[in-house]
Amino acid sequence: MTSLKSALQGRLGAFLSEPIEGLPEEAAVVAPSTLDEAAVILTLASKHTLPVLVWAGGTHQGLGGRVDPAIVLSTARLNTIVDWQPDDLTVVVEAGVRVADLEERLAERGQTAVLPEVPGDGTVGGAVAGGISGFRRLRFGPTRDRVLETDLVTGDGRIVRGGGRVVKNVTGYDLPRLAAGSLGSLGLIGRVCLKLWPLPQETRTVTLPEPRPDYGYRPLAVVEEPDRVLVFLAGTPAEMDARTAELGGRCERGLLWPGQPEGAIRLSLRVVPRLLREALTRIPSSWGYQALPGVGEVRVGASSFQLESFRELRHWAEGHGGALVVTDAPAEVYELVDPWGTPPASMDLQRRVVARFDPDRVVNPGRLPGSL
C-alpha cells in the first residue's frame, strides 16, 4: 500500500468503501452518503491537488480522456429516490440511483424519465454527467433537456444548487444545462431533478427490411441497423393500428430495444442529420452500427481498431461539423488516438468556466476534450 493511500484512508476513514475491480489499487475508494460528505472529500482533494475519479455504474467510463486517480469517489451510497411528484411529472434522485431501478419505480405509476433504454448498471448521475441519451431522444429530445435542477459538489468542495423543481424556469444561469454532459469537470453531480413523461397506452415495434426517407409523423424512435430497421411507435390503440398499417413491415407489441452493436471498440459518429445517409456509406463494412435518423448519430461497434479507417472517418466528420468519438475501447486505443478528436473552438472559454468550479482541476482531470 502506498503511503498516499494509507494517509488518505486515515483522513477519509469514515467514507471508505470496497475496492472496485479494474481500478488501480493505489487509489483510495470512498463512497460518501451525503453531499456534505462528498464536499469534505473534494475539499481535501482540492487542497492537496489529488486527482479524483468519479465512479457510478462504470458503464460510461470509456468516455473521454483517461484519469489516473488518487481517490475514487463512488456514488454507490448516494442511492435514494428523494422526492417523486407523479402529478407534477418530476422526480428528485441522488446520482447513484440505477437507471433501471428508477425506471421500474416510475413505471408503477405509468411514467418514465426517458433515460437510456438499455442501461445495464448505468446510474442516473452517469447518464446526466455523460450526457447519455436513449433512442427515444428522437421524440423527446436528449437527456439534458429534462434536467431541471442539479445539486453539484464543486471541485473545490462547495455545494451549489441550480435550476428548480419546476418544468419551466428562467431564474438565473442554467447550471443544470451546464452540468449535463460535463463529465465531472465541474465536480460531482450529487442530486438531480428530472422532468418525466407519461408512458404511452400502447407501443409497437415495427421491423422493416431497409431504410426509408420518412417514417411517418414523429415516431418514438427509429434505429437503422445494417440488415434491418426498427421503428418504435407509441400512442393510443387506434393510433397504433393506423400507424402500423401505414408503415407495413413486421409488427410486434411492446418496445423491443436492440442491444449495442457487437465489438470491444465502440464509437459514436455524430453528423448533421441530413448527412447521416452519406455517413453510412463511409463506415467500413466489417463494423456493426445503429444509425439514428433525424438525430444524426451512428453508434458503431467493431471487434478490432482500424486506425486508417478511423482517421479517414474522423477527418470527414470533423470537416462537416461533426465528430467521431471513442465511447469505449481497450486502453491501447486511447494511446493511438484522442477519444474526442479536435477540441472545439471554444476551449479557452471552456477552460475559464471549468476553473470557476474546479480551480485545482481535481475531479476527472483530462476527461473533457483538449485534455481539460
Next chain:
Amino acid sequence: MTLVQELRDLLGDERVLSDPLRTHVYGKDAGIRRGEVLAVVLPASTAEVVALVGIAARHGIPVVPRGAGTGLAGGTVPTSPSLVVSLTKMTHFDVDVESRSAWVEAGVLNLDLSEHAAGHGLHFAPDPSSQAACTIGGNVANNSGGPHCLAEGTTVNHVLAVEVVTARGEVVVLGGEAPDPIGLDLRGIVVGSEGTLGIVTRALVKLTPNPPAARTLLADFARVEDAAATVSGVIAGGIVPAALEMMDRLMTTAVERFVGAGFPTDAAAVLLAEVTGHPAAVEAEADLIRAVAESNGAGRVRVAADEGERALLWKGRKAAFGAVAQTAPDYYLHDAVVPRTRLVEVMAKVYEIADRFDLAMMNVFHAGDGNLHPLMAFDASQDGVMDRVQTAADELVEVCVAAGGALSGEHGIGLEKRDLMPLVFSQADLDAQARLAEAFDPDGLFNPEKVLPAGSRCFDLGRPVPAGTWI
C-alpha cells in the same frame, strides 16, 4: 475621438442614434422601468458587432443588447448610461429542411421564422404571445416559452447552437449542428442569460414538424379551482397536451370586448386545451380531456369545429395582453412558476392578495406548466397605486416560492426580480452563478447589474460579506 464619432465611422450616421428624442424609446422595454441610453447602434452583421464591442470596451461603456423590446423584466433597460445594441437589422435566416433546423440571425421575428418554415411543414416551437413582434435573439436571451412549451419545452430545448460575440471580441460558436457537441454545453448557459454573457448574433434552431391533426377545446368552469383541478387531472390521466391554458373571468371579459373570440364571460374560468398528433390519436385525447373537465364540474366544453375556429380561440388567448390596455391605462404583468399540483392553493392566495390590495387582478396563464401570469391593471396617475402594485407583486412571488416555485418561468429576472434571487438561491449558489458569468465577461461589459443581485460574488465563502458590497 468620441464614442459616437467612432461608431459613426463604423456604421454610418443612419445606424447610430444619439439624439435623445430618438434614443428615448430604447431606454425601456415593455415593462415599467426606464434607463439611460448614451447611444443606440443598429449593426447589420456579426463583424460589425465585433467592431462595436471593441469600441465600447475601449471607452469603458456598458453594452446592452436588445431585440424588439417586448421583455417585461427590465432585461434590456440600462442601469447606467449605456450603448444599446439593437439587433433588429440582422434578419437573415437559412432553413435546412432535411435536418429540420435553421441558422437564424438574432433580429428575425419569431413568427416570421415559423411562417416561412410552414412552407416546409415545419415551425419553431416556442410561441410567446408576443411572437409577432419578438425576435429570436430575445427568445434566446430569455429562454422564452409560450403556450406550446408544455409538450415541446422552452427555447433552450430548441436551440442547437449560438454564435456569440464575447467581451474580448471573439466570435465563438457554442453547440453545433451534429448531436451532442463535444465539450461543455456552454450553449445552454448562454440561452436564458439575458444578454449578460455576450451578444448572440445568430442561433441554430431546431424546427418541429407541423402536426397532421389538432383538436382545440374550450371548457368553462364556475370555479377557478375546478379549472385548476382539471389541469392536474389531465396530466395525471397520462397525457401531456400540446397546450393547456387558463383565463379567468376578468380576462375573458376583456378579451371578448377586444377580439370577440367567443369566450364565455359568465364563467369564473375557461381552460383552452389543444392536442396534436396523428389523426387517430387526437380524437381519443380530446375525449379524455373532455371527460376530466366534466368530472371536475365543467359547464360547456366546446371543440373547435374547424381551423378557422381554432385560430380564433388562439387569437383570443394571444391577444390577452393587448385586451388589457382597454381596461386600464397601465398594467403590471407578473411571471412566476409553481409545481402544477400547487395551482389551486396558489390561485386562492393570488386572489386574496388582489382583494387585500384592492387591485384589479386578471389571470391568463400556462396552467399546464404551472406558469402563472397574474396581471394587475391600474391607473398609475392615482396616488399610492404604484406602492400597492409593487407590494402585491412581491407578495405574489413569496407565495409562489413558498409553494416550491421559481421566480420566473419565461420572462427572466432582469432588474425586476434581481433582488429577489436570494429567496430561491443560497449565497453559495449565487456566488457560483457570479463566477460563471465572470468566466464569460470578467469586466461586466455586457448588460451589467442584471440577473444577479449586488454582492453575489463573495471571494471567501464562509465569511460574511457586508450587505450591498460589490467586490
